[in-house]
Amino acid sequence: MIDLDEGTVANIQLVQSNEVPNSHHMEKAGLVRSVEFFRHHNIPIKTIITDGHKMIAKWIREQMPETTHHLDVWHVAKEKDCKDLQPWIKSIVNNLYWTAASSTGQDPDVIVAKWYSINNKKSMLDRMMLSNITSSLTSEESNYLRLAHLVIRVSPEAVRKRFDHHFNRGGLQTILMMHKARIEVLFNKKIINQSQLDILYPSSIGSSVSSSDMDVTLMICLLRNIAKIRIQDVLPTPSDTSECADLSRIKFYRNYIAHTSDGKVNDSVYSEMWHNVCEAIARLGGQTLKDECDALKLGKLDCSLREIYMQLCKTVEMEEKVKDLERELMHPIPKSLRGNIDQQMEDWIKDDFRYIKTSSMTVILEKLRNNSFVVITGSPGIGKTITSRNICLKLRDIDGYTILPIRDPAKILEYSNKEIKLVYFIDDFCGTFALEQFELNNWIRYYPEIIRCLSESKCTKILATCRFQVLKTKPLEMFLKKSASSNVIYFPKN
Numbered sequence: 001m002i003d004l005d006e007g008t009v010a011n012i013q014l015v016q017s018n019e020v021p022n023s024h025h026m027e028k029a030g031l032v033r034s035v036e037f038f039r040h041h042n043i044p045i046k047t048i049i050t051d052g053h054k055m056i057a058k059w060i061r062e063q064m065p066e067t068t069h070h071l072d073v074w075h076v077a078k079e080k081d082c083k084d085l086q087p088w089i090k091s092i093v094n095n096l097y098w099t100a101a102s103s104t105g106q107d108p109d110v111i112v113a114k115w116y117s118i119n120n121k122k123s124m125l126d127r128m129m130l131s132n133i134t135s136s137l138t139s140e141e142s143n144y145l146r147l148a149h150l151v152i153r154v155s156p157e158a159v160r161k162r163f164d165h166h167f168n169r170g171g172l173q174t175i176l177m178m179h180k181a182r183i184e185v186l187f188n189k190k191i192i193n194q195s196q197l198d199i200l201y202p203s204s205i206g207s208s209v210s211s212s213d214m215d216v217t218l219m220i221c222l223l224r225n226i227a228k229i230r231i232q233d234v235l236p237t238p239s240d241t242s243e244c245a246d247l248s249r250i251k252f253y254r255n256y257i258a259h260t261s262d263g264k265v266n267d268s269v270y271s272e273m274w275h276n277v278c279e280a281i282a283r284l285g286g287q288t289l290k291d292e293c294d295a296l297k298l299g300k301l302d303c304s305l306r307e308i309y310m311q312l313c314k315t316v317e318m319e320e321k322v323k324d325l326e327r328e329l330m331h332p333i334p335k336s337l338r339g340n341i342d343q344q345m346e347d348w349i350k351d352d353f354r355y356i357k358t359s360s361m362t363v364i365l366e367k368l369r370n371n372s373f374v375v376i377t378g379s380p381g382i383g384k385t386i387t388s389r390n391i392c393l394k395l396r397d398i399d400g401y402t403i404l405p406i407r408d409p410a411k412i413l414e415y416s417n418k419e420i421k422l423v424y425f426i427d428d429f430c431g432t433f434a435l436e437q438f439e440l441n442n443w444i445r446y447y448p449e450i451i452r453c454l455s456e457s458k459c460t461k462i463l464a465t466c467r468f469q470v471l472k473t474k475p476l477e478m479f480l481k482k483s484a485s486s487n488v489i490y491f492p493k494n
Helices: 023-040 054-063 083-101 108-120 139-167 172-178 180-188 194-200 216-225 243-258 267-285 287-298 303-330 335-352 359-370 384-397 410-415 437-456 474-482
Strands: 047-050 068-071 373-378 402-405 422-426 460-467 486-490
Touching (some): 054 068, 139 267, 139 287, 216 243, 267 287, 359 384, 410 437
Parallel strands (some): 047 068, 373 460, 402 422
């Protein structure tokens, strides 16, 4: 902590990383300790200047209400997404600093005039991003910007009203504590990030939790997972005006606007979308927000709307990352194992160039497409393995299957999933040179459950190769005869 009037270091605090949950908390921990030091010595803090750390800003607002909080000029200028302003950043920073440093005790109008004096420098505002927010805007561009404003600025308030309705009846903080275990699961699955978790469970004693600190993504996540509202990713039917349908409607149109690459919406689509979103906002948020929608439709566009598109794209990009993580976490096969399998597939592809396609391969491929369990048998060295690998590659590249080479039949129960197309490949089924009784016992043990998996999921297949002398052993032959779902193909096909 530096005393700017005296130009001296007033206090130093050392925070070790193992003292806080993560590095995100270190700055705040240091500030809290310094403030406690000054309070212990009865030293008041009238004004404090920090960077833009949100946790620090919230803590100062709640724990130091008597203190004026300012942001460091340098951190105001560090915004990364201001490429068009890069040539002017130094002048803007200097002007902002001069305005603040030279205006102690001055009339507010004078301070404002000092700040706006930067407009005189080569007509900077004329060079800013105003080109599309003028009379040159086409009707389709205006439609897009109005819809973008509607879904990014107005609709979140409607979502917030429904959020408060569901979570404030018993007290938001109480509800969050009751469901802390569930929320920690969402955090561990990376559906909720650290900053969002800090908002839900602030570390400062006495800090309150409010929906005003939450973004739409977090509110939708809690409504889905805690309030159990069925918010969908698809557009509901027009006749469905339920709460969950309206929340889904807003979510759908936010994504639609963000993924509109040319920034244009034609008049007919605009009319339908505007009606649907405004009606959903009115039902969720009441007449006040409906009036705001009507005012926006007739109001004049201004330069603030240019920022909306980038803001919306960032939000949706984050949501897409969360969905990717959700899909990754829901995948039954661990990512590390899939990486090893991909490498194994690459080795198969290198051998594939030597393979000559035969009529037998076509027959086996069609047999496997129409059945769930196929065993290829024949003498050693006639091409059972390379043919089976080629079939697996075809099913992967053409039909979209994931290939999983296994030995243990228990893996079929572990990894099978109704939503994922899987082919389990077993080379030398139940033994290479002779019957491996232990392997056969495993198949007999797990086979009822395997049959259930195959019957429940039409996109799960088992392809096995088996040497003829192993197949003809009495125990295995009896097992395959009893297995109604298995199809034995003699290779080459007779």
